Amino acid sequence: MRHSAIEPLLILQDRERTRRSLSQSLAAIPGDRARVQGKIDAEKNAIDAAKAEWRGLESSKKLLETEIGVAEGKLGKYRTQQSLVKKNDEYQALGHEIDTAEAEISKLEGQELEIMYEIDNSKERFATAEKELHVSIADHEARLVTITERESSLTAELKEAESIVETARVDVDPKSLRVFDQVAPQTFPVCVAVNGGKCGGCHLRVSGEAEGVTRKGDELGRCDQCARIIWWESS
Ligand SMILES: [Zn+2]
DSSP states (O other): OOTTTTHHHHHHHHHHHHOOOOOOOOOOOEEEEHHHHHHHHHHHEEEEEEEEHHHHHHHHOOOHHHHHHHHHHHHHHHHHHHHOOHHHHHHHHHHHHHHHHHHHHHHHHHHHHHHHHHHHHHHHHHHHHHHHHHHHHHHHHHHHHHHHHHHHHHHHHHHHHHHHHHHHTTTHHHHHHHHHHTTTTSSSSSSEEEEEETTTTTTTTHHHHHHHHHHHHHSSOOOOOTTEEEEOOOO
């Protein structure tokens, strides 16, 4: 004979399963939100990095332009001096300075060209990163809205499920309820059928003593292995 608490316990267990599932879904919400936020942050960081690179290159270019200006100033000075000197050796010495300054300017201009090329690439990377963000930000924001909606509907469902669990608890006698509350935090489901002498929870064979108690139905049967509440299938 089945113990009289089994029927209300199974109803309670069913309600409790629903409550647990809702509670788990709700617990996953902050993680979902953080993942979307993480994607937004990563895209914004990519833009910031591209912008910083671009700015760095622009200031290198400015520095080079200053150096070119200084070198050109020197070159102009040497040329003026050269036009004024009379002695051949002085003329030649200044000619050497002019060659050096010209080589220096040519080298700096080469570097400037390279930087200008890098600036173009960097600008392109920045524009691409920005475009990607604008395209995906709408998706991310929509996803965040969905998550918030889901959170509020789950919260409402959970509240209802909790009240349904409370109602189901009323129908279980206090002693059986204590056993349920003792097992539930460790093992779920709490109430399982015994089939072919084996516990439906841990699948181990229950002892003859546990079988006797369970079959008789005066007391609540427990699995000797996993402590679940057991009942005998009447087949
Ligand atoms: Zn068991």
